[in-house]
Each structure stands twice: as structure tokens, then as C-alpha cells.
Amino acid sequence: MFTEIIVIGNEILTGHTLDTNSNWMCKKITAVGGEVRRITKVRDEISEIADVIRNALSRRPDFIITTGGLGPTFDDKTAHALGVALNKKIVLNEDAFRMVQRRYRELYEQRAVDTPDMLPERKKMAMLPEGATIIDNFVGTAPGIQITVDDTVIIALPGVPAEMKEMFERAVLPQIQKKTEGLVFISKEIEIDLHDESVLAPIVDKVMQKYENRVFIKSHPSTYGSGIKIKVEVRARGKDKKEVSELVDNALNDVSKEVNKLLGGASQQ
Amino acid sequence: MFTEIIVIGNEILTGHTLDTNSNWMCKKITAVGGEVRRITKVRDEISEIADVIRNALSRRPDFIITTGGLGPTFDDKTAHALGVALNKKIVLNEDAFRMVQRRYRELYEQRAVDTPDMLPERKKMAMLPEGATIIDNFVGTAPGIQITVDDTVIIALPGVPAEMKEMFERAVLPQIQKKTEGLVFISKEIEIDLHDESVLAPIVDKVMQKYENRVFIKSHPSTYGSGIKIKVEVRARGKDKKEVSELVDNALNDVSKEVNKLLGGASQQ
Numbered sequence: 435m436f437t438e439i440i441v442i443g444n445e446i447l448t449g450h451t452l453d454t455n456s457n458w459m460c461k462k463i464t465a466v467g468g469e470v471r472r473i474t475k476v477r478d479e480i481s482e483i484a485d486v487i488r489n490a491l492s493r494r495p496d497f498i499i500t501t502g503g504l505g506p507t508f509d510d511k512t513a514h515a516l517g518v519a520l521n522k523k524i525v526l527n528e529d530a531f532r533m534v535q536r537r538y539r540e541l542y543e544q545r546a547v548d549t550p551d552m553l554p555e556r557k558k559m560a561m562l563p564e565g566a567t568i569i570d571n572f573v574g575t576a577p578g579i580q581i582t583v584d585d586t587v588i589i590a591l592p593g594v595p596a597e598m599k600e601m602f603e604r605a606v607l608p609q610i611q612k613k614t615e616g617l618v619f620i621s622k623e624i625e626i627d628l629h630d631e632s633v634l635a636p637i638v639d640k641v642m643q644k645y646e647n648r649v650f651i652k653s654h655p656s657t658y659g660s661g662i663k664i665k666v667e668v669r670a671r672g673k674d675k676k677e678v679s680e681l682v683d684n685a686l687n688d689v690s691k692e693v694n695k696l697l698g699g700a701s702q703q
Numbered sequence: 704m705f706t707e708i709i710v711i712g713n714e715i716l717t718g719h720t721l722d723t724n725s726n727w728m729c730k731k732i733t734a735v736g737g738e739v740r741r742i743t744k745v746r747d748e749i750s751e752i753a754d755v756i757r758n759a760l761s762r763r764p765d766f767i768i769t770t771g772g773l774g775p776t777f778d779d780k781t782a783h784a785l786g787v788a789l790n791k792k793i794v795l796n797e798d799a800f801r802m803v804q805r806r807y808r809e810l811y812e813q814r815a816v817d818t819p820d821m822l823p824e825r826k827k828m829a830m831l832p833e834g835a836t837i838i839d840n841f842v843g844t845a846p847g848i849q850i851t852v853d854d855t856v857i858i859a860l861p862g863v864p865a866e867m868k869e870m871f872e873r874a875v876l877p878q879i880q881k882k883t884e885g886l887v888f889i890s891k892e893i894e895i896d897l898h899d900e901s902v903l904a905p906i907v908d909k910v911m912q913k914y915e916n917r918v919f920i921k922s923h924p925s926t927y928g929s930g931i932k933i934k935v936e937v938r939a940r941g942k943d944k945k946e947v948s949e950l951v952d953n954a955l956n957d958v959s960k961e962v963n964k965l966l967g968g969a970s971q972q
Contacts, residue, residue, distance in 0.1 A: 445921060447739045449729030450890065450936065456744075460718030470716045471751070475725075475742040482740070489758070506901040507922055508908060538901075541931075545898075555901035573926060575901070596926040621719065629814075632775040632807075632824035632844070639777060652714060653776055657842060657865040662810075667719065 435613055437463055438490045441475040442483055442502035442512055443593055455501045455598055462602065467617025467671060468610045471495065478503060483515035487588070491519070495586055496613055499606065502593030504576040506555035512590050513562050513579060520583060522563040530560035530568045530577040537575040569605045573597040578605065620678045621669035622686055623654070626693050629662045631655055637692040638666075641685055648672075649685040704882050706732055707759040710744040711752055711771035711781055712862055724770045724867055731871065736886025736940060737879045740764065747772060752784035756857070760788070764855055765882055768875065771862030773845040775824035781859050782831050782848060789852060791832040799829035799837045799846040806844040838874045842866040847874065889947045890938035891955055892923070895962050898931045900924055906961040907935075910954055918954040 439459055445451040453475065460470045471493075476486045483503070490498050503512030517524045534556050542549045559576045562568070569578030569589070574597040579590040589606055591598045628634055631653050638651045654665045668685045672678040708728055714720040722744065729739045740762075745755045752772070759767050772781030786793045803825050811818040828845045831837070838847030838858070843866040848859040858875055860867045897903055900922050907920045923934045937955045941947040 444919075445923060445936075446726075447729055447742070448733045448888075448890070448938070449726055449731075449739075451923070452723065452726045454721065457715075457718050457721045460716060462718075464717045470718075471746060472755075473716070473742075473744040477740060486741075505924065507904045509921060538899075541899075549899075549902075553901050555904040574924070574931065594924055594926060619717075621717070630807075630810075630818075632822050633818075635776045635824040650713075652778060654714060654720070655774065655843070655863055657863060662843065667714075669717070 436469045436471045436495050437497040437499060437610065438493070438495045439470060439473045440483075440486055440490065440498065440500040441473065441593075442478065442500055443475075444478050444509070446475050446502075447477050455593065455595055458595070458599065459499060459501075459602060462607055463610055464619050464621075466607065466611045467614035467619050478509040478511050480511050480515045480518055483511060484519035487516065487519035491583060491586055491588075494584070497606075497610060498586055498588045499602075500588075500590045501598050504559065504578070504590060504592045506553075506558055506576070510558075510576075513559075516566075516579065516581065516588070516590060517563040520563055520581065520588075522565060522581075524561050525564050526557070527560050527562040527566060527568060527577075530562055531557065533568060533570055533577050534559050534575055537571065541575065569601050571597055571601060573600050580605075617671055617673060618675045618678055619669065619671050620675070620682050621667055622682050623665045623667040624686060624690065625663065625665050626690070627697060628664060628693055631662075631664060633696070634664060634666070634693070637689060637696070640692065641688045644688065645681065645685055649681060651685065651689065705738045705740045705764050706766040706768060706879065707762070707764045708739060708742045709752075709755055709759065709767065709769040710742065710862075711747065711769055712744075713747050713778070715744050715771075716746050724862065724864055727864070727868065728768060728770075728871060731876055732879055733888050733890075735876065735880045736883035736888050747778040747780055749780050749784045749787055752780060753788040756785065756788035760852060760855055760857075763853070766875075766879060767855055767857045768871075769857075769859045770867050773828065773847070773859060773861045775822075775828055775844075779827075779845075782828075785835075785848065785850065785857070785859060786832040789832055789850065789857075791834060791850075793830050794833050795826070796829050796831040796835060796837060796846075799831055800826065802837060802839055802846050803828050803844055806840065810844065838870050840866055840870060842869050849874075886940055886942060887944045887947055888938065888940050889944070889951050890936055891951050892934045892936035893955060893959065894932065894934050895959070896966060897933060897962055900931075900933060902965070903933060903935070903962070906958060906965070909961065910957045913957065914950065914954055918950060920954065920958065 439456045503510045566581040649670045652667045708725045772779045835850040918939045
């Protein structure tokens with residue numbers, strides 16, 4: 435049970451925009467017991483987007499979630515690229531057409547301004563791969579796209595964070611949760627009084643072995659001034675929240691004890 | 704002339720850590736006229752890291768830059784994965800060994816603490832693919848790795864931002880700059896008084912056509928409250944800084960004029 439994320443947009447690759455969408459999704463997916471195995475960021479080029487989608491599909495993930503490239507401008511190419519990747523015709527999706535029509539009506543009514551009912555640029559957002567269903571967008575105007583290929587559910591969401599987040603929580607996360615069947619993921623971390631990962635490493639190995647790899651322990655070094663600060667994170671997955679939480683606490687305790695033993699027994703590391 | 708970036712680490716995929724390294728590198732590379740075409744983020748699994756490296760190599764980029772996975776702990780697997788990807792033996796690199804030794808000596812001297820000269824975990828950071836050269840690390844302890852395959856220079860940097868940044872600016876950016884031969888990239892943006900990309904899209908098309916695609920124009924919508932705010936970015940690359948700057952200014956001016964014409968001629972969009 436795993437997910438891949440694809441982030442689409444030149445603005446990400448030029449560095450103009452810091453992508454925070456994929457990190458936000460990773461947190462949400464991890465919290466419900468899911469697992470993100472790969473994130474790929476790609477330019478607004480149909481052949482490249484299609485290549486990334488096909489490549490992800492070859493690993494048979496449960497979900498492929500894309501973000502970006504669903505809007506009305508010429509460089510919004512995700513729907514078209516999906517068609518190329520899946521070898522499906524791009525057709526007018528009636529649900530999408532009605533949704534886009536409704537959204538423009540609502541947005542212009544809010545501002546009490548007239549607008550043509552449907553412009554070619556708006557209709558473009560309703561041109562989707564054959565067989566796709568839509569995910570309604572209550573924030574912006576572009577429909578999300580969902581289409582299943584073998585055992586993989588592909589979901590395309592807009593790149594504007596407020597739109598993506600609302601659609602993800604309402605229409606994507608419940609699907610992932612259903613697949614993880616109440617699995618929980620717990621992660622806790624502490625900062626330790628040791629400043630050298632090479633000295634910590636044998637402790638991490640020892641504690642992971644004690645728990646037969648049911649916990650995963652990772653050290654996160656960072657710099658402050660000219661020094662190195664280390665946080666130790668312990669994480670585990672499981673069905674029973676209390677059990678997983680205790681497992682994580684116990685392992686974290688063991689790491690602490692071993693570090694203190696080392697610090698007490700030797701000169702400060 | 705293009706670059707691919709590979710970000711390595713479970714902490715990125717669980718959402719524990721927001722990767723800002725790749726965005727920082729993208730900005731630096733773009734600023735010297737380079738182009739990043741793909742960013743892939745992958746877990747600490749040798750076979751997956753090797754797969755991502757081989758996949759990137761198949762597109763024959765000028766540079767592949769990885770970040771993360773060079774430290775002393777069991778889950779730091781980048782050097783090993785590079786060996787697998789390139790079918791090269793992992794051997795003790797003498798330069799790396801001396802560098803690691805020197806760095807631990809320096810760091811412990813700073814704190815006036817004794818430490819063994821070389822631990823297995825430290826030696827691990829000097830086990831590199833055959834034929835690799837090292838990039839010195841003046842902030843942390845892990846050597847960077849450089850190795851050339853056909854026309855692609857592969858460079859592996861640590862994931863700790865302070866280490867990565869110092870090494871990138873000193874040892875990587877000059878190599879990229881040499882390849883772009885003084886190409887400049889200029890990007891400017893304005894916020895417009897139009898709140899609908901579907902109305903803006905034909906203007907973008909028109910101005911891009913006027914400049915025969917020598918400028919690239921992208922609209923960046925974002926939400927504020929229940930409204931939509933649009934920034935228009937114009938960017939171009941070229942040899943002559945003044946010329947490129949004028950080109951961008953002119954195109955931006957044309958967009959402004961067209962937007963004002965529309966807003967003057969019709970009800971406010």
C-alpha cells in the first residue's frame with residue numbers, strides 16, 4: 435500500500451515557487467498509516483509529464499496523486515498528458531463542463547459582474563481523458579480528475595494550495611484511509627546531548643535490533659553556529675494505537691538510556 | 704544543457720522534513736542560466752535510489768545532483784546506491800578517509816574533547832564508488848562525491864542545508880556556470896487587476912506570439928479569502944543581460960497595456 439506524488443509546473447523547477455503541497459500531502463498520508471514512496475517534480479511539457487506518469491504506474495502504486503497544471507492557460511497540460519500516458523482520447527466531460535460553468539457563474543455573481551457563459555479557455559478545463567470522473571472544486575474553477583488503471587487510482591489536483599487542500603481532504607484522504615484500514619503511524623523525537631552521529635550510530639543499530647526492526651530510528655543532524663545538533667526520531671506503524679505508542683516510547687527511552695550511559699561513562703561527546 | 708536533482712531521505716517522504724534544498728539549488732542554477740528539468744525524491748533504499756539515478760542518467764543530463772544520505776548512520780546509503788547504479792565497486796577512497804579523519808579531529812579539538820581517531824561509522828563515509836573524486840566538506844564531516852559517466856557529471860552532496868549550500872556554491876555552481884557560458888536568466892513579475900486566468904489567457908498567448916516565444920509568460924494564481932489574485936511573470940534567457948532585461952520589460956509592458964485595455968473596455972473582470 436503506497437502512494438506516489440507528482441508535482442507539475444515550471445515555476446517549481448526554476449525555483450520561483452517553493453513546493454509545499456507535496457510535504458503537506460506526505461504529512462496527511464503518513465498520519466493515516468499510508469506511505470509515500472516517491473515524489474517527482476516535472477516541467478509543463480506533455481511528453482515529460484506523460485513519461486513521469488507511466489514511470490510511476492510501472493511500480494504499481496495504489497495511488498498516484500498529481501498537483502498542478504489543471505487551469506485554463508496554455509501551459510496547463512496535465513489532463514492532456516494523462517491522456518497521452520494512458521493512451522486515452524481527450525473528450526468533453528459533461529460533468530466537468532457543468533462544474534466549470536457553475537463555478538464561473540458563482541465567482542462572478544459574488545462580484546456582481548457579468549461574464550460570458552463559457553470561453554474556450556474555460557471549456558479547456560472540461561476536456562479530460564475518456565473514462566475519467568471529476569472531483570468538484572469549491573475553491574477555484576478547475577475540476578480534479580480521477581481515473582483508475584489496473585490497481586492504481588490516479589488523481590489529478592490543482593496546484594493552488596487552497597484548492598488542492600480542500601479537495602484532498604474531502605475526496606482523496608478518505609480513499610487512502612479506506613485502504614490503510616485504520617493503520618496508525620506514530621513518530622516522536624527528542625534532542626540528545628550528543629553531537630556526533632558516528633558515535634550515536636551503534637546505539638541506533640542496537641535499539642532497532644532489540645525491537646526486531648518494528649521501530650525505525652532516524653537521527654536528524656542540523657547545524658547551529660559551528661556546532662551540530664542531533665534529534666533522534668523513533669517511528670512505527672501498526673493497528674493498535676496504544677501498542678504502537680508504547681513501542682515508540684520504549685524505544686525512545688532505550689535510546690536515551692544508552693546515550694546517558696555513554697555520556698556518563700566517557701568524556702562528553 | 705540541463706540538470707536533474709535527486710533528494711534522498713525517508714524524512715522527506717514521511718513529511719517530517721520540508722525539503723528546501725532543491726528549491727534553493729533551483730534558484731541558484733536558474734540564476735546562472737542553467738535549467739533544472741526534474742526533481743525526484745526517494746526513500747533511503749539502495750535499489751530505489753539506484754533506480755532513480757539510472758533513470759535520470761537515461762535522459763543524459765549535464766549534471767545530476769543528489770542531496771542526502773552521505774552520513775555515518777545505517778540509513779545513509781547514497782554512496783552504496785551510486786555504486787549499484789553505475790556498476791562500480793565500493794572501495795576505500797584515500798582522499799575521503801583523510802578528509803573525514805581531519806574533520807573529526809577539527810570538530811573535537813574545537814570542543815577540547817578526545818575521540819578515537821577513526822570509528823567504523825566514520826570510515827563508512829570514505830567508502831565510495833571506484834573512480835570517484837571528493838568534494839571537501841568544511842561544515843560537517845561527510846565528503847561530497849563527484850563521478851562522471853559519459854557526458855553527465857554526478858555530484859552527491861549531504862542533506863544538512865548548511866553543508867550542502869557551502870559545498871554547492873564552492874564546488875558545483877562554478878561547474879554549471881562554465882557550461883552555461885555566461886547565459887543570463889531574467890524574470891520579473893507584476894500583480895494584475897484581473898482575477899480570472901481564463902480571461903487573461905488570450906493576452907498571454909498574444910504577447911508570447913508577438914515575441915516569437917523568446918519570452919515565457921506564466922500566470923501564478925493564488926487565493927486570498929474567497930478571491931483569486933493573479934501575478935504575471937515574464938522570463939527570458941540570453942547572452943546579453945541588457946537585451947534580455949529590455950525584452951522582459953517590453954513584454955511585461957505589453958501585458959499591462961492589454962490588461963488595462965480589457966479593464967477599460969469592459970466591466971471589471
